[in-house]
Amino acid sequence: xxxxxxxxxxxxxxxxxxxxxxxxxxxxxxxxxxxxxxxxxxxxxxxxxxxxxxxxxxxxxxxxxxxxxxxxxxxxxxxxxxxxxxxxxxxxxxxxxxxxxxxxxxxxxxxxxxxxxxxxxxxxxxxxxxxxxxxxxxxxxxxxxxxxxxxxxxxxxxxxxxxxxxxxxxxxxxxxxxxxxxxxxxxxxxxxxxxxxxxxxxxxxxxxxxxxxxxxxxxxxxxxxxxxxxxxxxxxxxxxxxxxxxxxxxxxxxxxxxxxxxxxxxxxxxxxxxxxxxxxxxxxxxxxxxxxxxxxxxxxxxxxxxxxxxxxxxxxxxxxxxxxxxxxxxxxxxxxxxxxxxxxxxxxxxxxxxxxxxxxxxxxxxxxxxxxxxxxxxxxxxxxxxxxxxxxxxxxxxxxxxxxxxxxxxxxxxxxxxxxxxxxxxxxxxxxxxxxxxxxxxxxxxxxxxxxxxxxxxxxxxxxxxxxxxxxxxxxxxxxxxxxxxxxxxxxxxxxxxxxxx
Numbered sequence: 001x002x003x004x005x006x007x008x009x010x011x012x013x014x015x016x017x018x019x020x021x022x023x024x025x026x027x028x029x030x031x032x033x034x035x036x037x038x039x040x041x042x043x044x045x046x047x048x049x050x051x052x053x054x055x056x057x058x059x060x061x062x063x064x065x066x067x068x069x070x071x072x073x074x075x076x077x078x079x080x081x082x083x084x085x086x087x088x089x090x091x092x093x094x095x096x097x098x099x100x101x102x103x104x105x106x107x108x109x110x111x112x113x114x115x116x117x118x119x120x121x122x123x124x125x126x127x128x129x130x131x132x133x134x135x136x137x138x139x140x141x142x143x144x145x146x147x148x149x150x151x152x153x154x155x156x157x158x159x160x161x162x163x164x165x166x167x168x169x170x171x172x173x174x175x176x177x178x179x180x181x182x183x184x185x186x187x188x189x190x191x192x193x194x195x196x197x198x199x200x201x202x203x204x205x206x207x208x209x210x211x212x213x214x215x216x217x218x219x220x221x222x223x224x225x226x227x228x229x230x231x232x233x234x235x236x237x238x239x240x241x242x243x244x245x246x247x248x249x250x251x252x253x254x255x256x257x258x259x260x261x262x263x264x265x266x267x268x269x270x271x272x273x274x275x276x277x278x279x280x281x282x283x284x285x286x287x288x289x290x291x292x293x294x295x296x297x298x299x300x301x302x303x304x305x306x307x308x309x310x311x312x313x314x315x316x317x318x319x320x321x322x323x324x325x326x327x328x329x330x331x332x333x334x335x336x337x338x339x340x341x342x343x344x345x346x347x348x349x350x351x352x353x354x355x356x357x358x359x360x361x362x363x364x365x366x367x368x369x370x371x372x373x374x375x376x377x378x379x380x381x382x383x384x385x386x387x388x389x390x391x392x393x394x395x396x397x398x399x400x401x402x403x404x405x406x407x408x409x410x411x412x413x414x415x416x417x418x419x420x421x422x423x424x425x426x427x428x429x430x431x432x433x434x435x436x437x438x439x440x441x442x443x444x445x446x447x448x449x450x451x452x453x454x455x456x457x458x459x460x461x462x463x464x465x466x467x468x469x470x471x472x473x474x475x476x477x478x479x480x481x482x483x484x485x486x487x488x489x490x491x492x493x494x495x496x497x498x499x500x501x502x
Contacts, residue, residue, distance in 0.1 A: 095155075096142075178204055189402070195325070306476075310473050
């Protein structure tokens with residue numbers, strides 16, 4: 001219906017809602033030669049048509065009695081018919097990519113939340129319960145589904161993913177800032193480093209669930225004391241290989257992978273991105289973002305990686321994730337570098353052979369003044385969609401799934417490292433039933449881990465850096481030349497972006 005202004009008294013306008021009308025019409029003036037209407041006698045007053053209520057009453061009085069009685073009974077019964085209807089629900093959709101025990105743990109937590117909502121609805125008249133509906137999407141497809149579905153209104157209210165996509169989703173306005181609902185008490189529930197991973201431009205965009213990084217696994221019956229420095233690491237590995245012979249390795253990890261090379265890069269003082277380019281610096285404090293790919297620190301770190309996994313090293317030169325599991329579980333490798341996901345592989349292998357495996361933080365870098373090796377930190381959390389139509393209710397679900405009891409249950413059921421402060425203390429306390437020596441080592445590693453950069457720039461770096469690692473470790477190329485080539489390739493893609501002022 002289109003509103004329009006209709007003249008009154010020649011100059012004043014009133015609002016009209018005539019369908020398909022123009023926005024504004026001119027005053028209707030009398031046309032010359034038109035016969036004026038005859039005025040009514042003042043005694044009779046203006047002639048009025050009977051109103052709607054008058055016509056209804058007139059028809060009711062003229063109708064048979066049984067029709068009136070039936071109509072009144074139907075009118076009184078109609079409002080009461082809705083009293084027996086089942087109470088409606090507010091459905092909150094949550095997407096995730098969990099599998100195995102993590103998926104089972106999330107389903108049980110959601111089931112408990114839904115049951116609690118139904119119980120509350122029975123206890124309080126007029127309360128509309130919320131129901132969380134889960135949808136599992138593969139890890140590789142979930143980011144693209146979020147990017148494509150959310151702006152079109154087909155996405156979820158909430159979704160679980162790692163923090164490294166925050167910059168992407170914030171720039172596209174896909175996630176809602178939640179700082180309005182997060183007060184000091186709620187913020188104090190989480191480990192500061194895990195909560196800070198979801199901050200961007202002094203705004204918070206998610207609540208952490210768990211975190212992951214790599215650490216050092218070793219066989220306690222093969223390595224008596226875990227190496228504390230990289231020199232001790234090399235010595236222990238060479239000693240094991242000398243005693244066992246060909247086909248055995250002191251250490252196994254995916255040396256030619258950028259993610260697993262990060263601890264040595266940071267340990268030598270290098271970086272993938274500057275603080276400005278990584279989104280770590282305050283907004284407006286950076287004039288230009290540069291690429292620290294080809295630096296002396298990066299060259300030294302790559303030279304050390306060649307010392308570990310190159311010719312004459314203690315690591316196989318070409319390693320995949322499956323080979324890491326195979327060599328380590330068969331005790332053909334004394335040590336391995338992997339994350340908490342590796343524990344499930346060890347538990348499966350322990351059904352067939354006895355394994356006495358321990359976990360320790362990564363050794364300090366001897367060649368860099370015993371600076372700690374710093375792996376990349378990945379924090380998984382819950383995001384709130386900016387296109388959700390029930391944000392307040394969805395945030396209530398976020399609070400419930402990150403509560404103390406929920407974090408403790410995920411630790412028990414799925415062995416997820418807790419981002420919750422209270423549960424973290426129980427994990428680190430040897431007197432607690434939640435204490436786990438393996439997971440406690442990852443908690444120690446957290447103090448030195450660095451959150452994965454959350455800007456889109458990092459995704460461009462992975463592959464060129466991986467090529468440089470393979471060229472140096474597997475083909476024996478010069479580290480300086482390999483990094484120079486990688487930096488050139490990366491800058492060709494990101495050069496114009498990194499040159500912009502913030």
